[in-house]
Structure formats: C-alpha cells, structure tokens
Amino acid sequence: MTTRFAMAVDTVRCVGCNACVIACKTENAVPEGGFRDWIAQEVHGAFPDLSMQIRSERCNHCAAPSCVDACPTGASHVAQGGVVAVARNKCTGCKACIAACPYGARYVHPEGYVDKCTFCLHRVTQGRAPACVETCPTRSLTFGDLADPDSPVSRLLRSRRFTVLREESGNRPQVFFLA
Numbered sequence: 001m002t003t004r005f006a007m008a009v010d011t012v013r014c015v016g017c018n019a020c021v022i023a024c025k026t027e028n029a030v031p032e033g034g035f036r037d038w039i040a041q042e043v044h045g046a047f048p049d050l051s052m053q054i055r056s057e058r059c060n061h062c063a064a065p066s067c068v069d070a071c072p073t074g075a076s077h078v079a080q081g082g083v084v085a086v087a088r089n090k091c092t093g094c095k096a097c098i099a100a101c102p103y104g105a106r107y108v109h110p111e112g113y114v115d116k117c118t119f120c121l122h123r124v125t126q127g128r129a130p131a132c133v134e135t136c137p138t139r140s141l142t143f144g145d146l147a148d149p150d151s152p153v154s155r156l157l158r159s160r161r162f163t164v165l166r167e168e169s170g171n172r173p174q175v176f177f178l179a
C-alpha cells in the first residue's frame with residue numbers, strides 16, 4: 001500500500017513548552033522570524049467553566065493541498081509519503097501558496113524562496129523521527145504511516161477521539177489533534 005505520512009498531536013499531553021519549535025528551528029536552520037511549527041492556545045467555554053487547549057501546529061501535509069494547486073511553477077509539490085514540499089530552485093517567492101494555505105503554514109525565507117515543514121523527510125527517509133517528535137518531552141507528537149494499520153499513529157487514531165483544523169477548507173489535513 002502507498003505510504004501516507006501523518007502526525008497525531010496529543011492536546012492533553014502538550015504543555016506548550018516550545019521544545020518542538022526550538023528543535024525544528026535547530027534541525028532545519030529556520031531563520032529568525034520564520035517558523036515551521038508553532039504553539040497555538042485556545043480558550044474554550046465561558047467563565048467560570050473555562051478550559052484551554054494547547055497544541056503544536058505545523059503544515060498539515062494536506063491530501064488535497066491548495067498550496068500545490070496555487071503554485072504557478074511547480075515548486076510546491078507532493079513528495080514521498082504525501083509530504084508537501086517546496087523545490088527551492090523552482091520557487092520564485094511569488095507567495096501564491098502562502099495566500100492559498102488556510103493554515104498559515106508557510107513563510108518567506110530571507111533567501112527568497114518559500115519554506116515550510118517537511119515532516120523532516122530528510123530524517124524520516126533514514127529511519128529517524130522528525131526532530132519535533134524526537135524532542136517532545138511529554139511525547140505529545142506521534143508520526144508515522146497511516147497506510148500501516150499497526151503504526152503507532154494508526155493505532156492512536158483508532159483508539160482516541162480526534163479533530164482536524166478547518167476541515168471545511170476541503171484540504172483533507174493529515175495532522176490529527178487528539179482530545
């Protein structure tokens with residue numbers, strides 16, 4: 001079966017420590033002001049019955065990626081395992097993909113191309129986990145192949161309730177938030 005990389009983010013375990021963000025910045029030499037992943041906080045309910053959800057966000061590696069459709073040069077493309085990637089040598093920095101992404105997952109690198117999360121494909125193809133997954137001290141992040149029913153991410157999605165962000169976009173995001 002065709003590999004389909006995905007990530008589960010456990011919003012119960014995440015404490016918003018930013019270790020994933022720092023690990024990503026270091027691993028991928030993300031410049032100052034740019035982010036491939038970030039922490040979102042959302043307050044739910046009404047006083048005094050309030051709760052807060054903290055979650056680590058990144059590109060959703062959408063199965064129907066509007067960024068790829070919008071890219072006029074083919075720089076944004078679907079790579080191995082459904083990972084959405086940018087070929088730097090083809091990117092003109094026109095920002096059409098940034099406008100088309102409902103998740104704010106892309107930024108312009110100072111060198112002129114658009115950059116974003118790659119699920120650390122350079123590590124994954126060597127049998128290693130993405131840097132954020134390896135670093136998370138609370139094990140909030142689980143990465144793997146949805147085509148493998150025995151992968152930890154497949155098992156988690158069978159056993160836990162989850163949501164995706166902005167499902168109405170029609171992008172079919174592949175990052176799942178466990179509640």
Ligand code: SF4
Nearest residue numbers: 014015017018020136
């Ligand atoms: S490293 Fe883990 S606990 Fe810390 S913010 Fe990232 S996902 Fe949350």
Ligand code: SF4
Nearest residue numbers: 059060062067084101
């Ligand atoms: S989250 Fe944005 S950048 Fe990532 S695949 Fe989806 S549309 Fe493209």
